[in-house]
Amino acid sequence: MELIVRDTKIYAYTGGKTFDPQKPALVFLHGAANDHTVWGLQSRYFANHGYSVLAVDLPGHGRSGGEPLASIGALADWVADLLNAAGVEKAVLAGHSMGSLAALEAAARHPSRIVKIALLGSAVPMAVSDQLLAAAKDKPEKAYRMINQWSNALGLGGNTVPGAWQPGASLALMRRAKPGSLFIDLSNCNDYQTGLEAAAQVQCPALLVIAKRDLMTPPRAAGDLAKALKDVRKAEIDGAGHAMMAEQPDRVLDALRAFLL
Amino acid sequence: MAGKDGYTLDTLALHAGQVPDPQYGARATPIYLSTSFVFKDSDQAAALFNMERAGHVYSRISNPTVSVLEERVAALEGGVGAIATASGQAAMHLAVATLMGAGSHIVASGALYGGSHNLLDYTLRRFGIETTFVPTRDVDAWRAAIRPNTRLLFGETLGNPGLDVLDIPRISALAHEHGLPLLVDSTFTSPYLLKPFEHGADLVFHSATKFLCGHGTAVGGVLVDSGNFDWEASGKFPTLTEPYDGFHGMDFAEESTVAAFLLRARREGLRDFGACMSPMNAFQILQGVETLPLRMARHVENARKLVDFLAAHEAVGSVAYPGLESHPDHALAQKLLPKGCGSVFSFSVKGGRPAGKKFIETLKLFSHLANVGDAKSLVIHPASTTHFRMSDEALLAAGIGAGTIRLSVGLEDADDLIEDLSRGLAAAVKAAA
Numbered sequence: 229m230e231l232i233v234r235d236t237k238i239y240a241y242t243g244g245k246t247f248d249p250q251k252p253a254l255v256f257l258h259g260a261a262n263d264h265t266v267w268g269l270q271s272r273y274f275a276n277h278g279y280s281v282l283a284v285d286l287p288g289h290g291r292s293g294g295e296p297l298a299s300i301g302a303l304a305d306w307v308a309d310l311l312n313a314a315g316v317e318k319a320v321l322a323g324h325s326m327g328s329l330a331a332l333e334a335a336a337r338h339p340s341r342i343v344k345i346a347l348l349g350s351a352v353p354m355a356v357s358d359q360l361l362a363a364a365k366d367k368p369e370k371a372y373r374m375i376n377q378w379s380n381a382l383g384l385g386g387n388t389v390p391g392a393w394q395p396g397a398s399l400a401l402m403r404r405a406k407p408g409s410l411f412i413d414l415s416n417c418n419d420y421q422t423g424l425e426a427a428a429q430v431q432c433p434a435l436l437v438i439a440k441r442d443l444m445t446p447p448r449a450a451g452d453l454a455k456a457l458k459d460v461r462k463a464e465i466d467g468a469g470h471a472m473m474a475e476q477p478d479r480v481l482d483a484l485r486a487f488l489l
Numbered sequence: 490m491a492g493k494d495g496y497t498l499d500t501l502a503l504h505a506g507q508v509p510d511p512q513y514g515a516r517a518t519p520i521y522l523s524t525s526f527v528f529k530d531s532d533q534a535a536a537l538f539n540m541e542r543a544g545h546v547y548s549r550i551s552n553p554t555v556s557v558l559e560e561r562v563a564a565l566e567g568g569v570g571a572i573a574t575a576s577g578q579a580a581m582h583l584a585v586a587t588l589m590g591a592g593s594h595i596v597a598s599g600a601l602y603g604g605s606h607n608l609l610d611y612t613l614r615r616f617g618i619e620t621t622f623v624p625t626r627d628v629d630a631w632r633a634a635i636r637p638n639t640r641l642l643f644g645e646t647l648g649n650p651g652l653d654v655l656d657i658p659r660i661s662a663l664a665h666e667h668g669l670p671l672l673v674d675s676t677f678t679s680p681y682l683l684k685p686f687e688h689g690a691d692l693v694f695h696s697a698t699k700f701l702c703g704h705g706t707a708v709g710g711v712l713v714d715s716g717n718f719d720w721e722a723s724g725k726f727p728t729l730t731e732p733y734d735g736f737h738g739m740d741f742a743e744e745s746t747v748a749a750f751l752l753r754a755r756r757e758g759l760r761d762f763g764a765c766m767s768p769m770n771a772f773q774i775l776q777g778v779e780t781l782p783l784r785m786a787r788h789v790e791n792a793r794k795l796v797d798f799l800a801a802h803e804a805v806g807s808v809a810y811p812g813l814e815s816h817p818d819h820a821l822a823q824k825l826l827p828k829g830c831g832s833v834f835s836f837s838v839k840g841g842r843p844a845g846k847k848f849i850e851t852l853k854l855f856s857h858l859a860n861v862g863d864a865k866s867l868v869i870h871p872a873s874t875t876h877f878r879m880s881d882e883a884l885l886a887a888g889i890g891a892g893t894i895r896l897s898v899g900l901e902d903a904d905d906l907i908e909d910l911s912r913g914l915a916a917a918v919k920a921a922a
């Protein structure tokens with residue numbers, strides 16, 4: 229569906245169901261240079277199991293208009309405006325990577341609006357290597373390949389989606405990103421210094437979904453975050469790296485179900 | 490770069506799409522000869538049907554053995570995924586049927602495999618899809634043939650019978666200018682010699698019957714999507730960008746930014762037309778793909794030796810091989826096909842039909858049959874077989890001379906093959922005298 233958020237057209241995938249503001253709302257926030265389709269299977273599941281789903285394309289990404297927002301704080305406030313535009317008072321947020329930081333910060337800034345947060349592939353701080361940042365700035369294709377390299381942990385096989393060559397799909401999706409957006413997104417992650425303070429302010433329950441073979445946001449990088457959050461549980465995903473929703477869609481779904489249903 | 494995304498073709502050909510089977514550790518790909526797969530519970534069943542969970546349900550739609558082949562070929566081509574089909578013809582039909590319906594139009598190279606030509610020129614016309622055929626090398630003719638209802642540009646990497654080289658960079662740029670995708674039949678080259686996506690093609694298919702399988706044992710096809718074509722921006726593909734009542738009202742491009750085409754092709758095309766690949770065939774073709782790089786290197790090495798031998802032989806009129814300077818696409822071939830121009834090519838024997846017939850009958854190693862891309866060397870004389878009803882004039886119009894012979898050079902010792910050809914040519918000279 230299309231929403232107007234701050235005078236800009238925003239696209240949100242609703243999981244194949246008409247969005248009903250009366251049902252509990254679940255907002256999915258994608259990571260750097262991605263779009264809503266990284267949540268394909270999981271967002272469809274929850275749309276058919278009790279939630280109204282908004283898997284958004286963040287500003288300047290996918291089908292949404294506007295420019296990529298330039299800080300995690302800006303993304304967090306944008307999420308509140310998104311809820312206003314959708315006519316929902318409260319929502320659960322599920323975020324991946326950069327999207328997880330936006331969810332964390334939104335829960336800290338807007339405690340009355342956010343009822344639960346699920347943070348996938350998260351780390352605070354989320355340091356991005358200079359090498360990757362430099363590539364994102366000047367050689368996006370090189371950066372896409374570096375991310376692909378570090379995000380996929382499955383061997384050359386073991387994919388569960390019939391006929392999909394997952395590394396190829398991840399690469400093709402990043403190539404669709406608006407020029408310059410990867411650099412902005414990765415800088416947002418790298419520059420976000422107040423994550424532990426935000427985590428300490430979060431009142432709602434939080435789930436950390438940790439892919440055991442994540443090289444982008446390694447499992448140990450979530451340790452401080454886990455300590456700073458008051459009401460936190462962890463789910464570990466076997467056989468997956470940072471691109472866990474694609475690599476182990478069912479395991480990620482089951483982790484989310486245990487937290488949300 | 491090391492790692493999964495950076496592995497070379499040789500490694501991907503052996504490993505992509507498969508890890509040892511988790512239950513028994515089988516290293517080879519198990520053949521899952523099972524029509525259907527047991528649901529864990531009713532919630533999982535419903536979730537599988539509604540695309541909320543991943544997995545296999547019924548082998549017309551997907552099968553674990555077939556999926557390994559699909560992933561492997563997608564990896565070799567640098568695509569986002571693939572669909573294996575009952576034959577190369579089925580792959581081409583699936584591509585067309587997924588993209589368009591009655592009232593649509595295709596612009597295709599005139600230099601095509603006869604079966605593709607039949608499908609486009611006769612059968613699809615009967616279903617309201619028209620095709621304009623253009624000379625492969627004439628970019629202006631391609632441009633002029635595009636109409637408002639055109640939905641696809643199509644050609645072969647190496648077009649029959651003269652081995653016209655498709656100028657993929659230019660033809661894909663032309664297609665994209667018009668918001669159209671370019672589909673390429675990559676059967677003759679395989680990803681070892683050419684990866685069409687790297688040059689701008691959007692979709693690729695193979696008759697896996699040929700070099701991918703490589704041993705003349707199984708018929709099959711594979712259709713691969715690059716994931717690069719923006720269906721939404723083009724606005725010409727309602728099958729991919731509007732809700733489909735036949736599958737949960739799904740808008741495939743909303744569902745998947747990069748794999749909308751494959752989703753529709755599987756969820757509609759495989760489901761309804763049903764031209765799926767058998768797991769047994771997928772296994773045979775996977776066996777072939779494992780040695781694709783080794784075989785292709787030998788195929789082109791042998792082909793080149795035979796080309797040079799024939800080009801220098803006094804009983805031979807001409808040899809059509811883009812690796813030769815005399816071929817009109819020589820420069821383009823050097824750019825697109827630096828490793829070689831495949832191992833299927835035609836040449837003409839002096840002395841017309843009787844000479845051609847005698848030549849073939851004299852050969853011992855070359856098998857006289859209608860196929861290409863086998864490990865064994867093959868030969869056919871179109872004027873006395875596939876095209877025998879045609880007059881010499883009609884043959885020439887199709888680019889085939891009365892003495893045209895097509896070879897598919899196999900993996901035998903090149904000197905043995907040359908000896909066989911020598912004997913055949915000597916007999917042809919006598920027959921023509």
Ligand SMILES: Cc1ncc(COP(=O)(O)O)c(C=O)c1O
Nearest residue numbers: 576577578602674676696698709
């Ligand atoms: C170039 C080419 N494309 C497509 C096909 C059709 O493939 P199949 O026979 O597997 O249906 C062939 C078969 O000869 C071919 O040579």
